[in-house]
Amino acid sequence: MIEIRNINKTFDDRQVVKDVSFTFYKGKTNLIIGESGCGKTTILKLMVGLHKADSGDILYDGQNFPKLSVIEQENIRKKIGMLFQGGALFDSQTLEENVQFPLDMFTDLTKAEKLERVNFCLEKVQLVGKNKLYPAELSGGMKKRAALARAIANNPSYLFCDEPNSGLDPKTSIVIDNLIKNITEEFNITTIIVTHDMNSVIEIGDNIMFVHKGENWWTGDKSQILKTKNQELFDFVFASEFMKQVLGSPKS
Amino acid sequence: MNLFFHIGRYFMLLYRVFARPQKHSVYMRQIIFEINNIGISSLPIIVIISVFMGGIITIQSAHAIDSPLVPLYAVGFTTRESIMLEFSPTIVCLILAGKVGSNIASEIGAMRITEQIDALEIMGINSAGYLIFPKIAAAVFIFPFLIAISMFLGILGGYLMGVSSGACTSYQYIYGIQAFFDPGKLYYSFTKVLVFAFIITSVSAYFGYNTRGGALEVGKSSTSAVVYSSVLILLFSLILTELFINR
Numbered sequence: 001m002i003e004i005r006n007i008n009k010t011f012d013d014r015q016v017v018k019d020v021s022f023t024f025y026k027g028k029t030n031l032i033i034g035e036s037g038c039g040k041t042t043i044l045k046l047m048v049g050l051h052k053a054d055s056g057d058i059l060y061d062g063q064n065f066p067k068l069s070v071i072e073q074e075n076i077r078k079k080i081g082m083l084f085q086g087g088a089l090f091d092s093q094t095l096e097e098n099v100q101f102p103l104d105m106f107t108d109l110t111k112a113e114k115l116e117r118v119n120f121c122l123e124k125v126q127l128v129g130k131n132k133l134y135p136a137e138l139s140g141g142m143k144k145r146a147a148l149a150r151a152i153a154n155n156p157s158y159l160f161c162d163e164p165n166s167g168l169d170p171k172t173s174i175v176i177d178n179l180i181k182n183i184t185e186e187f188n189i190t191t192i193i194v195t196h197d198m199n200s201v202i203e204i205g206d207n208i209m210f211v212h213k214g215e216n217w218w219t220g221d222k223s224q225i226l227k228t229k230n231q232e233l234f235d236f237v238f239a240s241e242f243m244k245q246v247l248g249s250p251k252s
Numbered sequence: 253m254n255l256f257f258h259i260g261r262y263f264m265l266l267y268r269v270f271a272r273p274q275k276h277s278v279y280m281r282q283i284i285f286e287i288n289n290i291g292i293s294s295l296p297i298i299v300i301i302s303v304f305m306g307g308i309i310t311i312q313s314a315h316a317i318d319s320p321l322v323p324l325y326a327v328g329f330t331t332r333e334s335i336m337l338e339f340s341p342t343i344v345c346l347i348l349a350g351k352v353g354s355n356i357a358s359e360i361g362a363m364r365i366t367e368q369i370d371a372l373e374i375m376g377i378n379s380a381g382y383l384i385f386p387k388i389a390a391a392v393f394i395f396p397f398l399i400a401i402s403m404f405l406g407i408l409g410g411y412l413m414g415v416s417s418g419a420c421t422s423y424q425y426i427y428g429i430q431a432f433f434d435p436g437k438l439y440y441s442f443t444k445v446l447v448f449a450f451i452i453t454s455v456s457a458y459f460g461y462n463t464r465g466g467a468l469e470v471g472k473s474s475t476s477a478v479v480y481s482s483v484l485i486l487l488f489s490l491i492l493t494e495l496f497i498n499r
Contacts, residue, residue: 048374077376088367
C-alpha cells in the first residue's frame, strides 16, 4: 500500500500539485486521472522520487520515502517497476537483455535462472520468441508490453504506469489494460496508473483519484465515476457526445 | 555565474560517477563494451589522419630546411618531435573529442529525453555511475594505446613520404628520429593523453546527462560537448606544457 499525504510541488512559482492526499491499495489497479497538464504525471514522479516534493509524506507500506536515506530509498526503488509512456527500453539492448537488466543488477541468479525468468515475463506479456529483437524492431504495443515485462522482472511490490495506452489503438489498449490488471491481481502488487483514457477507467478502475488543477478533486471507483455529479469530473468523463450516448449521461 | 553553476554541477555529477559501483561484473562488461565502442572503432580515422599528417609534416620540414648548414636528418627529428609532442597527443585528441565526444553526448542525451535514464533511476540504479564511469575508464585505458599507434604511424607516414619524395634518405630519416631522444617527453605526452581522455568523456557525458527537451537539445548538447571539450583540451595542453616542458 502507498499513501500520499498533503504533497505539494511548485515549479518556478507555479504550484502544480496542491495538498494532494490519497491511498493506493495493494492488489488493486489505482488510477490517477485528469486532463492533460493537471499534474497527474508530476504526482507519479513525486511518488517515485524523480521530483522532490516541497512538502508532504509519501508512505511505502509505512516508510516515509522522502525522509529515508539514499540507500533506503534505493532499497525501495528496487521493489518498484515502472512502465513509461514511451516504454523507455534501452535501445542498445535486445528485448531479452532489457528484461534481464534488473536481474543482472540486483540478483545473483545463474544465467539459466535469469533466462527462465525472462521467458516467464515475456510469456506473461505475450511476447514469447521475441527475445532477440531490438526496441527499434518492435511496434508501439509491443514496446509497451516489453517495458511491462521489464517492470515485473524483479518481482516488484509496486508498479507505476505512466499513460500505458497513449499512442495505441483501442484493441491494443485493452490488451495492455488487461495485462496490467492480471499482473496486479496475480502478484498482489500495488499498481498506480496515470491515464486520461476513459476506456481504461471503465475497464480497470478499482480505485480512482481525479486530479483537477493540481488538486485531488474526486475519489471513487469505476462504478461511481459514471454517476458523478461533480461538474469538473463530469466534464472530463463526458467530454464527447459519443461518451454521453454510449455511457448515458447522469445529467440527461 | 553560469560558468560557476556548470562547474559545480559537473563536479557533483563526478561525485556520483565515482560512487561505489553497484555490481562490478556489470560495470566490467560495460567497460569492455566501451573500449570497443569509443576506442577500437576510432582506429580507422586515427590511422588515416596519422599517416597523412606524418607525411605532410615531413614534406613541410624538408621544404623549410633550405640552409646547407642544417643537416637533413633534422627532417626526421622535426617530424618525430612534432608528432610525439603535439600532433598525436593534442590534435588527435581534438579529433577524438569530435568523434567520441559528440557520440557520448548524443547517446546519453537521447537516453535522457526518452526517459531511459529515469528508468535506471527508478530501478534504484546510480545512472551516472552506470552510464558514465565505464566510458571514462575505457577512454583512460584505451586512449594511450591509440595515441601510441598514432605516433608510430605518423612517423612511418613521414618516412614513406620523405624517402619516396626524395626529401631525405632512409638513413637520414631513421638517424633523425633517433637523434636527441628524451624519454621524459613521452611521459609528458602520455600524461596529456590521460588528462584529455578524462576531459573528453566526462565533459561530453556531462552535457548529455543534463540534456532537457527534445531532439534539438540533443544536437545542442552534442555541439556544446565538442566545443567545451576542445577548449579544455587546449587549455590543459597549455598548462601541462608549461608544467612539463617550460620548467
